Amino acid sequence: MSPTQTKNSSQDLLQAQVDLWHHALGFVKSMALKCAMELQIPNTIQHHGGAMTPSELAAKIGLHPSKLPRLRRLMRVLTVSGIFAVHESTTADKESVYVLTPTTCLLVSDEVKSNLFPILSLMLDSTVLSPFFGMNSWFLDEHSTSLFKKAHGLTFWEMADKNDSYNQSINNAMVSDSNFLMDIILRECGDVFLGINSLIDVAGGHGGAASAIAKAFPQMKCTVLDLPHVVEEAPTDDHVSFISGDMFKYIPPADALFLKWVFHDWGDEDCVKILKKCKEAIPPREAGGKVIIVDMVVGSGPNEIVTRETQVFFDLFIMFLEGIEREEFEWKNIFMQAGFSEYKIISMLGDMFTASLLHFARGRGHTNWVPQSSLLRTSEPVGHGAPTQTPPRFAKLDFATYDGTEDPLNWLNQREQFFRGQRTLVSERTWLASYHLRGAAQTWYYALEQDEGSMPHWERFRELCLLRFGPPIRGSRLAELGRLPFTSTVQAFADRFQALACHASGVTAQQRADLFVGALSDHIRMDVELRGPQDLQTAMHYARALRVVLQLRRALHARPxxxxxxxxxxxxxxxxxxxxxxxxxxxxxxxx
Known part of the structure; x- marks a missing residue:
């Protein structure tokens, strides 16, 4: 063997050793994170202005001076891992400075909507981790029981039922996850909840998700269904009601059912039972009945090592309570067994758990099973033969530009039609519209992003665009319509009135008609008033017709x-x- 081949072979062996050590020591990163959380390091740095030296940090969290070198080693693990960031000192007499990253900002308790501290604490709790030390014997054990029960003699849910503090930890974890995730779901996938009058959050715990939905859709009646010991400790909520019950026995009727992180706790047989109860509770598809699920779809999302590893790590982790994370074909199987006729997957979080929102409807009779993906394709299930595939987006639709030189209302309304026709995701609308801005409008949007701190959502963009480039307001829109002068022809006045009326939300059809007729010249106004138009379009039609009649009369009288x-x-x-x-x-x- 040549020296080069020997050297390469040695390098391969050494790299293999590094890989093994890296995997074997992976738990150190988890324990370092757990230690930092329990020492309140993220909160301490946040409350100190977002940056601290090792000495400042040690003093603030109450460490003995002898532990300062160890603290630096702990923080080195967390900075190399990217959990914290460090600004190295350029001189020997000055210490480095630790700062938070977007990751550690999710562990700061001040951030109510984005504080994942409770759920991370539960995941790293010794009661959850210790069962994995006996995983090998559990695999060899012929008895079918969970890792958790083999280690503790109780299932995860039985321990929660018997231990109040443990049950509270679980509920706190679920609420923190709901606060974080629901804000994103409602912002990115809020259309799923449109048209729903009643919704039940099945196994909804203390109502974190239901409360967020109820606040976003005040007209919706939101209810949480959970076990009696959970409901007994649920906080009072003016927007949400609570019902004690067992989802395996009965789910109350509602337009829609919402299940977040429920199905991954149960095997396929139990999931089919739950889904059948769901099907009994919702109206048929034609009446708008649907089931909305938030859960992981293994294999979806970006094809990156971090995403793929996190998915399979979590799947093995959830095995401690006999849970499972499913690939799409596995979801399809349990849906089909439960008797549902179609489903749709909306991928939301590609880089974290690749959580997906699945919603599907109760069908009528037997249909072929056809998956629907908002990002890939849409299909209508048919009774016989292959499904008819329809393209998810139209081939050619022009997206006009806007430069700020005229009223943006027509441009914005045309964009709404484009988004509906192209099935554009809510999260993509502002970006797509801003890309087609030109001139003064483009400059305005650049300043807007700086003022807002990030890209605004579409409704906010629309509102601010109308304020900036729409007709100026001198009081209320109703008063603006009343002051509009009749200066030239009926058609010119009608065009100016209608353009302004489009901005006057809350004005009734009769009010628009009355304001228009009242501003006409007297010789036309009286005839139009006698006809009593009840809406603006009818009033404009009468005014234009009478104008033509008057012009003909004048022409006859003026004939030489x-x-x-x-x-x-x-x-x-x-x-x-x-x-x-x-x-x-x-x-x-x-x-x-």
């Missing part, structure tokens, strides 16, 4: 008279074509 022509026999031919005889003259006869 032709001079008289003398005919033989003393007759004159006047402008009307009739011949007149002079007095004392004989009658004229044609041809004489």
């Amino acid at each position: 008279r032709l001079p008289a022509t003398l005919l033989p026999g003393g007759c004159r031919l006047h402008s009307g074509g009739r011949r007149r005889r002079r007095p004392g003259r004989p009658r004229c006869r044609e041809g004489v």
